[in-house]
Amino acid sequence: MLKNGEFVKIEYDAYDENGNLFDSTRGEIAKALHKKEGPLLVVVGKHRLIKGLDIAIRSMSQGEETEFEFNEANAFGKRSKEYTKIMRMEDFARYNVAPQPGLTVHLDTEQGRIYGTIKSVSGGRVLVDFNHPLSGQKVRYKVKITEVVTVPEERLKAIGEDIGIVTSVSLKDGTATFEIQKDDSFEEKKAVIMIMTKSFMPEVKKIEVLEAKPPSKKA
Template sequence: MAIEEGNFVKLTYTGSVGDNVFDTTSEETAKEEGMYNPQAEYGPVTIRVGSHHVIIGLEEALVGKEVGDEGDVEVPAEKAFGEHDKTAVRSIQTSQFREKPKVGMRIEVENREGVVVNVIGKRALVDFNHPLAGKTLTYHYKIEEKVEDANEQIRGLIKLYTGRTDIEFSVTDGTAEFLLPPAITYDRRWMVWRGTLIREIFEYMKDINEVVMKEVFKRPEPKEMPPAEAIVEAESEETGE
């Protein structure tokens, strides 16, 4: 059956500007392009078509296609990261920076991320546009499969928003219970996107009426003590006796 808005699908893709790849779900491509991140999770991503989980131009190309279809789509700036907005380029006093600003440095000012494009005297020119604003993008994509199972849909949303695969959960009698790894509150990406994840679970999974999140700490495994004979032997070797 053709892909429709509201369907969950597993998708692989590679995005580029001209000959330069800027994003990919392929580990092999990432290595070939010199952009491999050992901390990243490569492989198909689960998205809900129509929810803007990928850029609009790529998402629109999926509607009407079938599982297994692949192809290339050219995405204009207005359906990608928008046109370059001149008003988003601001002059800021260098005294507001923690360190001396340099051209190309990425900075955060007033909860907005930008890049320093010029430094003149005691002022720095900062561009707060997305780095790909104003660019026409090309995506090669493949629709790997539809995702019908609600648990797999939730698992896909967790990975999509947080990049994590170590969050366990179960759904029972309308309650989704998440077992969170220790120290997850120090994960900035989790803290930023947790609310969106919960909102979309309620929006897309009509049978879920409650979400419970528990931070779980497990007793560490006891360290094995070496046998007494081994301790005596080691001490003898150290003393030369």
């Protein structure tokens, strides 16, 4: 049995109630949604999965593969008129978004990032549906746990890999040290590493993100 806070890597294919694949860790859909193919890092109980799947994988073990079906309450929730909002055209200006029907947008709010689909644009007003596209539906997941990560240093490495960073890591006396290559997104990657490590590994007391030495050039 998996417990809250455990690190696991999973592969999955997810289907809507009509049998259409809407998410996967394989192929082009994985590249589009997750920026990579291959197993994804999940920390049990940290809301990185839909409610039903987060609960279901707790009964699984490394190497096990199974299939689950979840109702709307354990998937993406019920559709609600409360999540359909009328916004002003000006509200989108600060996001550099030109509203048009069918466009999927994300907006940063005090409650975090929310996603919506623009339904109509008329008279300077924009109707946005913030219901998840799969709300109100049953969904089906084929899942395999490829690895249960238990060693602290390997957990740190998994955090780096999850956000697409090839990095060296070390853990000594409660201090986690990451070394990553310097590029235009260095500060953004650093911030994500700090947030994920603090959230997923409370036993780490200090986090350092350093610039890695550039690879030596061959003569």
